[in-house]
Amino acid sequence: MLKKQIGLILSSIHTGSAVNLWSSFVETAAAQGQTLFIFPGGILEAAADFEYLRNAVYALANTRNLDGLVCWSSAVCFPLSRERFDAFHAGFDPLPYITIAEKALGRPCLTFDAYNGMKALTAHFIGKHGARRIAFLRGPEHHVSAQDRFDGYRDALEEAGLEFDGRLVSSPAGWENGDGAAAQLVESRGLVPGRDFDTLIGSSDMMTVPAIQYLHERGYAMPEDYRAGGFNNSAESGILPHPLSTVRMPYAELAGESLRLLQGLINEGDGNSENEGRTLPCEIVIRESCGCPGVSDRLPAITKYIRAQYEREKRRDVLNTLKTELLGIRSRESLIQSLARHLPQIGIFTAAVVVYRDGKTSECIGSFSPQGVSVGGETGGDGGGIVGTVKGACFDARLLFPPELSGQYADGAFMVQPLFTENRSLGHILTNVSFCDGLILEELRSCVSGALKGIFLMEQLLQESHPAAIGVIPASAGGYGLPKEARHLFIGFEDRWSLPWTGDTEPVHIYSSKDFAGTVARGEPALICIGSLNAAAVEALETVRRHPVTATTPVLILPEKIESGDAFTAICRFPRVLLCNRSLAAFEVFGTRVRTVTQSGAILPPRTGELVKKTILLFNSSPGSYMSRVKIARAVKTSEDYLTRIFRQEMGFSLWEYLNSYRVCIAAALLANTGYSIHEVAFRAGFPDQSYFTRVFKKILNKSPSEVRKQ
Numbered sequence: 001m002l003k004k005q006i007g008l009i010l011s012s013i014h015t016g017s018a019v020n021l022w023s024s025f026v027e028t029a030a031a032q033g034q035t036l037f038i039f040p041g042g043i044l045e046a047a048a049d050f051e052y053l054r055n056a057v058y059a060l061a062n063t064r065n066l067d068g069l070v071c072w073s074s075a076v077c078f079p080l081s082r083e084r085f086d087a088f089h090a091g092f093d094p095l096p097y098i099t100i101a102e103k104a105l106g107r108p109c110l111t112f113d114a115y116n117g118m119k120a121l122t123a124h125f126i127g128k129h130g131a132r133r134i135a136f137l138r139g140p141e142h143h144v145s146a147q148d149r150f151d152g153y154r155d156a157l158e159e160a161g162l163e164f165d166g167r168l169v170s171s172p173a174g175w176e177n178g179d180g181a182a183a184q185l186v187e188s189r190g191l192v193p194g195r196d197f198d199t200l201i202g203s204s205d206m207m208t209v210p211a212i213q214y215l216h217e218r219g220y221a222m223p224e225d226y227r228a229g230g231f232n233n234s235a236e237s238g239i240l241p242h243p244l245s246t247v248r249m250p251y252a253e254l255a256g257e258s259l260r261l262l263q264g265l266i267n268e269g270d271g272n273s274e275n276e277g278r279t280l281p282c283e284i285v286i287r288e289s290c291g292c293p294g295v296s297d298r299l300p301a302i303t304k305y306i307r308a309q310y311e312r313e314k315r316r317d318v319l320n321t322l323k324t325e326l327l328g329i330r331s332r333e334s335l336i337q338s339l340a341r342h343l344p345q346i347g348i349f350t351a352a353v354v355v356y357r358d359g360k361t362s363e364c365i366g367s368f369s370p371q372g373v374s375v376g377g378e379t380g381g382d383g384g385g386i387v388g389t390v391k392g393a394c395f396d397a398r399l400l401f402p403p404e405l406s407g408q409y410a411d412g413a414f415m416v417q418p419l420f421t422e423n424r425s426l427g428h429i430l431t432n433v434s435f436c437d438g439l440i441l442e443e444l445r446s447c448v449s450g451a452l453k454g455i456f457l458m459e460q461l462l463q464e465s466h467p468a469a470i471g472v473i474p475a476s477a478g479g480y481g482l483p484k485e486a487r488h489l490f491i492g493f494e495d496r497w498s499l500p501w502t503g504d505t506e507p508v509h510i511y512s513s514k515d516f517a518g519t520v521a522r523g524e525p526a527l528i529c530i531g532s533l534n535a536a537a538v539e540a541l542e543t544v545r546r547h548p549v550t551a552t553t554p555v556l557i558l559p560e561k562i563e564s565g566d567a568f569t570a571i572c573r574f575p576r577v578l579l580c581n582r583s584l585a586a587f588e589v590f591g592t593r594v595r596t597v598t599q600s601g602a603i604l605p606p607r608t609g610e611l612v613k614k615t616i617l618l619f620n621s622s623p624g625s626y627m628s629r630v631k632i633a634r635a636v637k638t639s640e641d642y643l644t645r646i647f648r649q650e651m652g653f654s655l656w657e658y659l660n661s662y663r664v665c666i667a668a669a670l671l672a673n674t675g676y677s678i679h680e681v682a683f684r685a686g687f688p689d690q691s692y693f694t695r696v697f698k699k700i701l702n703k704s705p706s707e708v709r710k711q
Contacts, residue, residue, distance in 0.1 A: 004034050004067040004263070004266060005034075005065065005066045005067050005068075006029060006034050006035065006037070006066065006067065006068050006069070006070070006259065007037045007038075007061045007068070007069040007070070008022060008025050008037070008039065008069075008072075009039045009058060009061055009069065009070070009071040009072065009076060010022060010038070010039075010040055010071075010072040010076065011042055011043050011072070012040050012042070012075075012442075013038065013040040013438030013442065014438030014441070014442045015175070015206070015438075016204065017204070017232045017234075017249055017251075018040075018072075018075065019234075019436075021251050021255070022038055022438070023251075023436035024255040025038070025070070025255045025259075026038075026413045026433055028252065028256050029255075029413060030412075030413065034259065035410060035411055035413075036413040036414070037061075037066065037400065037409075037416055038413070038415050039057045039060065039416050040415070040416075040418075040438075041054045041055050041056070041058045041418060042054030042055055042076075042418070043078070043079065044076055044077055044079070044080055044084070045084075050420060053418065053420035053424070053425045054418040054420065055418075056356070056418055056420075056428070057416050057417070057418045057428050059091075059398070060398070060400050060416060060428070062092070062095060062398055063095050064396070064399055065398075065399060067096070068095065068096045068262040068263075068266045069095055069262075070097065070099075070258045070262060071089070071092075071097060071098075071099050072099075072100045073085070073100060073101060073102040073103075073104060073109075074101035074102040074143060074144045074145055075101070076088075078142050078143040085102070089104040089105070089107070096266050096268075098110060098261050098262055098265070098277065100258065103276075108277035109277040110257055110258055110261065110278060110279075110280065111277070111278075111279045111280070112250055112280050112281075112282050113279050113280065114148040114149050114152065114231070114282060115151055116281070116282065117149075117152065117231065117281075117282030117284065118201075118231060118247060119152035119153070119156045120152075120156075120247075121201065121229050121245065121246070121247050122153050122157070123156045123159070123160065124245070124284060124286065124290065125227060125229065125290055126156065126160045126162065127160070128290070128291075129199075129292075131198050131227065132198060133168065133196065133197040134198070134200075134201060135168040135185055135191070135197040135199065135200045136150065136168060136169045136200075136201050136203075137170045137173065137181040137182065137200070137207045137208065138150055138169060138170050138172045139172065139173070139203035140172055140174055141680060146203050149203045150203065153201060167189055168185070168191070168197055170182070170184050170185055171184060171679070171683050171688065173683060174684065175204050175206045175207060176207075176210075176624075176625065177207070177624050177683075178208060178209065178210040178214075179210040179211055179213065179625060179626035180624060180626040180686065181211065181688070182200070182210075182211035182214045182215060183626040184689070185197075186218070187688070188688050188692075193215055193220045194220070194225040194226055197226060199227040199228070199229070199290075200212075200215075200222075200226050200227070201229040201230070202231065204231050204232050205232045205233070205234040205236060205237045205244060205246055206232070206234065207230070208228055208229065208230035208244060209230070209237065210625075211228075212240070212244075214626055217631065222242060222289060223242055223288065223289055223291050228244060228289040228290070229245045229246060229289065230244050230246040231246055231249075232247070232248075232249055233246045233249065233285050234246075235301070235304070235305050236305075237287075238287070238298065238302075238305075239298060239301050239305050242288040243288055244289045245284070245285065245287045245289050245292070246285050246287075247282050247284055247285065248282060248283050248285050250280040250282060253280050257280065308437070311435070311437070312439065312440060315435075315437065315440045316440065316443070318342055318343075318345045318346050319342075319440065319443055319444060319447065320566070321342060322338060322339070322343075322447065323565060323566040324566055325338050326338060326447055326448075326450070326451040326535065326566070327535045327538055327567070328535075329451050329454065329535070330454070330455065330458050331458075332365045332366060333366070335365070335448075335451050335452070335455060336353065336366030336367070336374075337373070339351060339448070340373045343368075343431070343444075346435070347435050348431045348432060348434065348444075349368075349369065349434070350367075350408050350431065351367060351369075351430060352364055352367035352401050352405060352408075352430045353365050353367070353427065353448065353452075354400075354401065354428050354429070354430065355427035355452070356397065357394065357397075358397075360397050361394050361396070361397055362394070362395055362396070362397045362399070362427065363393060363395075364393040364395065364401060364402050364405070365393075367408070369408045371408075400428075401430060409430070412432055412433070413432070413433040414430055414432055414433060415431050415432075415433050415441055416428055416430050417430075417431070417441065418445070419445065419448060421453045421534075426449060426452050426453070426456075427452070429444070429448055447565065450534050450535060450565065453535075453536075454534060487523065487524070487526040488507050488525060488526065488528075488529065489507075489519065489520075489527070489528045489529070490507055490509045490528075490529045490531065491509075491510055491511075491516070491528065491530045491540045492530055492531040492540060493529070493531040494531075497582070498529075499529065499585060499586060499591065499594075500586050500591075501591030501595075502527075502591075508525075516540075516547065517547060520549050520550060524549050525550065526553070526554075527554050527555075527594065528544055528550065528553055528554070528555045528556070529556045529558055530556070530557050530558065531558055531559070531582070532559050533562060533567050533568060533571070533579075535567060537571070538570045538571060541555060541570075541571060541574055545575075552575075552576055553576070554577075554578070554594070554603065555576060556577075556578050556594065557578070557579045559581070560581070562616055563621075564617060571613075572606060572613055572614075575605065575606050577606075577609070578594070578597070578609075578650065579612075579613045580616070580651065581620070581662055581665070583665040584653070584661050584662060584665065589652045589653055590652050592652055593652025594652075608646060609650060611638050611643060611646060612646060612650045614636040615635075615643065615647060615655070616651075618632060618635050618636065619658065619659050620662070623685065623686050624663075624683075624684055624686040626686075627686075629643075629644065632655065643655070660700065661700055663685045663686045663687065664685070664696060664700045666685045666686075667681050667682065667684075667687075667697060667705065668701065670685065671705055671709045672709070678693075678705050678706070681693075682694075693705075
């Protein structure tokens, strides 16, 4: 069999069933001697967390790079209409391809029998354990497999002669919002485990496990008060105190059958086939959570899980060192040199960083392999050193990498991860796959994206010749001085955004920290605002604190979204710094707090303030998840009462005011930019009850959701 270049498209590599699926493809492709390229390009057109910017790598799945393709269509396309689904897949023609879980017109499709898997699990609870009141956590709306699982649950009830009760079923929820779905049943509907339902089944283990934790925090034990079941047979399902009864997806079988079918299409020389594919069975896995005594051995699962966590932490230590180094990176050469120095320590021996110049041209800014390191076409032999200057290695944007690197990517498995930051797609990083830990690879993607953003900003500033383009935006026609009536300085706000409550008629903006000293010399600012949370923001903050005039000036860090990483860790160590989402910084309650700061100077010391910042980070990382004071306090490792007190003291908002305001801002963006129903927007933003959502929304924004949608 000739070696083929095979592609695998899926939405992510670090969450849910994708974790097991892509690792199975890596193993199967290696066993068959095929070269595999994996494209984790996100959910199509999803606005949340700039997910749509991941989609750019899908264009690389074409005949120039691949001989055949497998697309996990239900995961990538589930929010889309059938027309958009068909249009997306038509873009792969004439490449031979098959789909998983949802069929594309004229192409073979492999599915797994989620319906009968969930039906069998539900029937086990009914027939073996006498379950009569079974609560169900629904998965995402419009997701084919999630609907199959719900249908299997309903039909199992009907065949057993049990009446379907809609109050026992949560509204459709995201795979990672099982605790929120459970909260809807318990808090919004007043259901009590053991009294109103004897069993809880989630559409995924990802939903059931946090739901069990949520109920545990409220004093309900499993399986004493209720039984539990899930779907996917995740690693976490086997290490619970009472391991979870679940449904095993046929990951290895999907990978093997996919590559077999695809090989047939490739050999036919025609992307179309009369073969419709097949449906693979899902088997139930019975453990203690359903009430069956002592049927599973936790030790192997725990040992495997601990070993995986140990390996992850070792790799994370290397990544943390890399992240710290990248904070000071200002050139492409230094970026590639740092990657080549650190990544082989975690098993990444071959990598290339590609940036997009325009729709027709890409540029490889550097690569490394066991044969050497190169930047823009210049190569250093014997695996060490970067020589020469950056000349640029430009090539056709439809290609994964420059043709001269083809030998490095001819054998093995490779990950093609999108590089992006905020609202800009930057390029992609191509790495060999020697381990299957999507979380580590996602962290790598994020830190390289951040470093590239800082490098591009520096290059832009150096290339600009007009001083106004890189210096201070004039506050008045008379020059760059800081007017007495406007004593607020903004650094890095390219859109010239400013705070509405400051009263500044012409706030002063600078784009580069190198212009800071000259600006401050013309007037001492009462407040300094920095518009991002990245390496450039840390550099700006260091500049501010080094200057004798602003060593103690209050600083606001105001990014659109707050993410973990080295920049977040770095800003926590600086004194007199407040961190706030930009959308919430415009609220008057925060303005009142900041005016107090500028007058009295009262800000929590860094170690205490870090608890508040970590709380805000938690809100940003999972805004749609269920939150409680207990959960928040545990996450930041402090007491509930203490956190509640210092949060209001530092931010002006209470914990719930901040969280609800942030969720409302997310909802407003969804209403303005998507076609989701108000009910779905409410649930995606973290409000399990639509009427409560509407009341909170109107109270905070003084407009109803419908009014915002019409604007």
